[in-house]
Amino acid sequence: MKIVKKAQAGTMQSSDLMVFLEPAETLNVTIESTVLKQFGALIRAKVDEVLAKHGVDAGEVRITDRGALDYAIEARLETAIMRATEG
């Protein structure tokens, strides 16, 4: 799917994350997290997995996380993708 507009999903509460998507020429993922040192690589792997699942290969993906579990990451990112791609 192609990111055609700006979209956001999630909250800033503990155990949650905020996802911001914007159209872009290339895929650029930035992750900020209160647990980046411990789980940065796992968060990144989950994000890549969800993006691949939805065929997103271009876009500005910004994530600010406060220790969300992987299913929360998946749900928030999928929601943002739906919002960014719907017509």
Added chain:
Amino acid sequence: MVTSLLSTDDLTQARALLEATGLQFETPYDDLVGIFEAGRLVAVGARQGRTLKMLAVAPSHQGGTLLDEVVTELVGRGYQEGVDSFFVFTSPALAPNFETLNFNLLAASGKTALLEYGDGLKRYLARFTRLIRPGNNGAIVANCNPFTLGHRYLVEKAAAAVDQLFLFVVREERSLFPFGARMRMVQDGTSDLANVTVVDTSWYAISSITFPTYFLKDGDPGGAIQMELDLMLFAQRIAPHFLVKTRFVGSEPLCGTTAAYNETMHRVLPPLGVDVREIERTNADQQPISASRVREMLLRGELEGIAELVPMSTLDFLLSSEGIKIWDKGGAR
């Protein structure tokens, strides 16, 4: 649930809550939201442009997630309106509360700390990484509204004293000449100087975030603290990235706000490892050359004298059809 505060009763409650927590109700704002519990307002927050303000939670409800909810709503709504980075001013003691919400501390001075949501500063700095050459570099931050022979003189002097000179043009759109036009005048007016690199300040120097009173001449008492924050941000975060050891500035005989800014610069920057060199302004007709003098002459239609105050490249722009549209609002010419 977070809701917009619109009715008179909402606003009365917001004012009372803010005053009870030692803050003030400050108009204007673009968005004002709050959380009610049994008809009583227990949390409030507002957004004005990129700045979040008036954030307060009733003492009885602190320690929970109300602040998170208010900030989430403000950031989410702001993002939908096209704002992509957010700033908050708070006291240094409260900064950790925002850091847990993924705000990053940009600068802290005395009673005020400035934080940014997200990694905007890092992305801003990364944009220029490939332009930076190692060496003894210098910087000038200027609005260039418009670019004058005074700016040109300062740039020449500074460029001769360093390996690479970064000329930061103020990004903020609060001036007669729009950013694009100022940037072009600066680039055209310095293109012959090989070691000058023209960049923009984004929101991180002399902006409505770091130094709002710069744009309201004659400032206010809060201006002093903001100048400090602006300069600390420059010295601690921007200068090291650009390998800048010296900031150059023109002496300021005319504008009080800028003179105070220069004075603060001498006090704040050297202890943080950035030297300040103040360069005497050049004169034309026994009066210092300044952009405000050029603007006054333009608005009065005194075109003859302007050629003595600006480089040829700026004059060409001012007299182009695009340039005329900017300063001749009445369309008399």
